[in-house]
Amino acid sequence: MEVLEIILVIFLVFSALMTVRFDEELISIIFLSIFSLILTALYLLHKAADVALAEAVIGAGLNTAIFMSAISQIRHGDSD
């Protein structure tokens, strides 16, 4: 259990760094969604099922969709 937790934390930090590092927004969003997924696994490992469910649904699902739609609006450039 300890080993799994350490691996998950390392990947968590890695995905957070990658989110900030890339200039391409799409890759950043994908890494943010991976971040949420790893965080969900960590919550579940610590037996916080309610928080894990909320994180999976909001962090990995809803956030990705809303960021994607925001980016598609920016790319087309029609702000009015």
Added chain:
Amino acid sequence: MEIPTETQPEPEVEILNKLMKKTLVSVVLAGAAFALYQSFALMPGYQGLNLGLSNYIIESGLKDTGSLNLITAVLYDYRAFDSLGESTVIFGAVSGIVLILSRKMLPVSSKGLSFIVKRTLGIMTPFIALFGLYIMSHGHLTPGGGFQGGVILAAISIIFSIVYGSAFDYRRYSPQTKTALETGGALTFLGLGLAGILMEGAFLQNLGFLTAETGTLISAGSIPYINIGVGFKVGAGLAIIFYSMIQKTFEEDF
């Protein structure tokens, strides 16, 4: 008389400016990290208070509320007023976003994805809806609750917009329907709170006469009903947010 031309800032000045900004940001970040460390270092001092409250809830939460899931018991019974505040925050966010972004046009995002994706999703959608409703209505028995289930229901609307195109979503669940659902959920929450005043003597007090045998679906007083209200409110609100963000001008006919 000559108008004095504006001189360009020297490149050295600009570099210095950038350095200043970076130093300032680093100093602020370091200060914030130090303050955070200091406040976390204080945490063991509060152990006594922590012990008393959580012990009380673990020991008598089931007896007080009849809810097997103690987190839901805290969220919608002991701290129901906080949940009402959270719902109000979401309501404010939805109102602001709709006020800024909404346009009086039929929105068109795309014509949707391919036939295979559409058919597959047609089979899967009822199960997603069932899962969302299960999470919502069994909040007092299993992990989950109104908020999580509501977001799953909002995900259905998002999937419709992406896979079938937003015109389909508009025809199936028009913004008026979503607004009605959101208002209905909020009114359910407030109505149960007022019923608590009338029957039990305090705002959002758990309605004791609704309590049944522990572990059955309709137990735990008013918690399941509050869960369902919050679920529809949150789901409709988030669907409205997504819907007003994908709106674009009238480009193609469909």
